[in-house]
Amino acid sequence: MAQEAHASSEGAAPAGGRAAYSVLVRFGPVIGLAFLCLVLSVTSEAFLNPANLINVARQVSINAIIAAGMTFVMISGGFDLSVGSVMALSGVVGIMAMNAFGDAAGILIMLAVALSCGLWNGLLVAFARINAFVATLAGMTIYHGIALVVTDSFPVTRFGGWYRNFGQGHLFGLPIPIYVLIIVYVVAHIVLTRTAFGTSVYAVGGNEEAARLSGINVERIRTSVFTICGFGVGIASLLIIGRLQSAQANMGIQAELDAIAAVVIGGTSLAGGEGRVFGTLAGAFTIGVLNNGLNLHDISAHWQLVAKGVVIALAVIIDRQLVHRQ
């Protein structure tokens, strides 16, 4: 019942076969993920090893956090291609700022940079009415360019400092990124399903005109979702630089593709108006588990790309079929 804001049919006990369908549609991404895990646990002994699973979760957390913000943008009917560049820019600025002002101030500065990039994207889309694809494509090049300029295209490093815990630390035996991941998803889910803001995001994506005529401040909502997305990228970037103890202008390349793939596999409509963050989480894990499985089977990175593409297409086809049947 948590995801009722966009269930394609009633939540309260529809007739048998249809109930099965709506469950399939709602939990489709999770079922797909479970199936994939089942196959891997049979074909590979290493897969179910706790160390392997924890490792997968830690790797997935970066993309999943970016994808959570992307879900907001895509439910509102938008798109953000600049997340990879925002990650690079906030990462290099973060390292440099920490070197100059210490960890706490540096982290605040890097989050502020990421948030500002998102805000700028949002302002362009909402107020200058530039198509989201174009606005964020421009952002993608600009932020990447700035990152190259400030680092002169050399990597920047910071060895030592407590900020590394965000990437390398453990708590009760689990890596910190997994905790961050859980917090981000719980907050995102609550915001989307339980707040007036969340409902407005769905309304703007579903029917902008109706939202506007109901007094929803469409521009503000659009700006906010991009800002949220940018902030999420900042958090993801912190996890990465904490692990690598360095950053460079070329990191995060193609991060937007993985994030959008996770959202789409998770069942969010490209047209806007529907979607769930937990679908996105399942989508991100599907990609991560798939990569891991192919690694365990010694299949080359090149084939991993192909497999990822096939899974994206399959997920969308199945989703469409189920929704259509309803």
Next chain:
Amino acid sequence: MSALLTMEGISKAFPGVQALSKVDFEVIPGEAHALIGENGAGKSTLIKILAGVHRRDAGEIRFEGNDYRVANPHEALAMGVAVIYQELNLVQKLTVAQNIFLGHEPLHRAGFVATREMNARAGEILKELGISIDPRTPVEALGVAQKQMVEIAKALSRASRILVMDEPTAPLTQSEIEVLFRVIAGLKEQGLGIIYISHRLDEVFQIADRVTVLRDGERVHSSEVSETQIDRLVLAMVGRRLAEEEPPLEVPEDAPVALEAEGLSDGRVVQDISLQVRAGEVVGLAGLIGSGRSEFAHLLFGSEAAAGGEARLMGETLSGGVPQRIAAGLGMVPEDRKLQGLVMQLLVKENSTLATLDKYTTGGFIRRPAHESRVQEIIAELRIATRGPRQSVKALSGGNQQKVILSRWMDTGARALIFDEPTRGVDVGAKAEIYALIRELQKRGVAILMISSDLPEVLRISNRVIIIRNGRVAGELSRKEATQEKVLRLMMGADESDNGV
């Protein structure tokens, strides 16, 4: 004459509702068979089965003597069965001609679309319908009524055996309706079968030969039109007698002006409109399509920017956009429920409180129990036929969707409301409920500006009628003075009225 189409024992269930049970329906060549019934009676479902949109659960359909099975609308069109759906289905970005010929574009020998021929043929069909739209205009630039005429043109270009019209006249005004009826008469002469769905019973008597009434998914009445009367049809539809119509409430002499426009113009259609609506007064706004009524409403509501003039509410100048004006106590029900009213992906509860969500939140969080129980009350008050606050609005019948949009403004504490075609596509029973609601709002001292193309309705519930022509106020009639003829004459311009309206 042998039947063109026979539907026997058609049944169809949706989750939680039996939309149709064992319905029989028949059309013979050259007849118009009217299908009427309350909102949610199953009319649209029946024709969607015919059109291949829905699959029937049970029943037989025979078409020209043969078994009729279509899997999708495309196959139905190929058989010569064309449908004008209740909701507009045009591609906004394409031109009028592209929409009319969507899916069956005339082609050059090389396989390219013969654009010039397509535009020319579209132009002819439009001319037949008596409308002057350039076929190259993008559909998004048209008003609702013009879009409806394009839908009609689109269906006309494809119907060779049966033409189904699901409330074709809802967005149209008198003069277009007359053109449409002439076209229908012509099609009947050519031997087509017409299925005609409408909530306006007078139209049924004007153009239909037979009439079938559905109630709760069952056929409850079927007869020749010449052998029945309005009262009997209404009784069959609603299963009870409706309360007597009450005249509108008198507005107290000392009621203050609540909503006021002074010299509003948008620099395009609307030219310098001034009017006043007093607290507790219903002012009807009449006018032809394209006269600028809806555009004026958007200027008042702040959803379009005014080029000149100002709007005032309770004496205060209204500035800013929609959110500010809603906060000041204004509300509007827009004319196109699919494009401007509903968010189809959301549920009834969210749609009915889209303008008032903040009332049900604490620190931004929605208080679900309070929210849902209030929506439950609204559903009961307006008698919205839905399984509950958590039903998806997509599954509601057209009339009930309209009620959901109306319900949005019940709770805002609005001082003035603008209703643009509030009863479009709403059945007789629900219409009476909406009129009762308007009276209730009137009693609370809400000023109401109502745009409607249904003239008898305007005359029935307005205290005053203001007529708009070419973006200007063409006249104003008090309730006592206003007659259908006078209003029409002002709508059309005095010189045209001489050669018959």
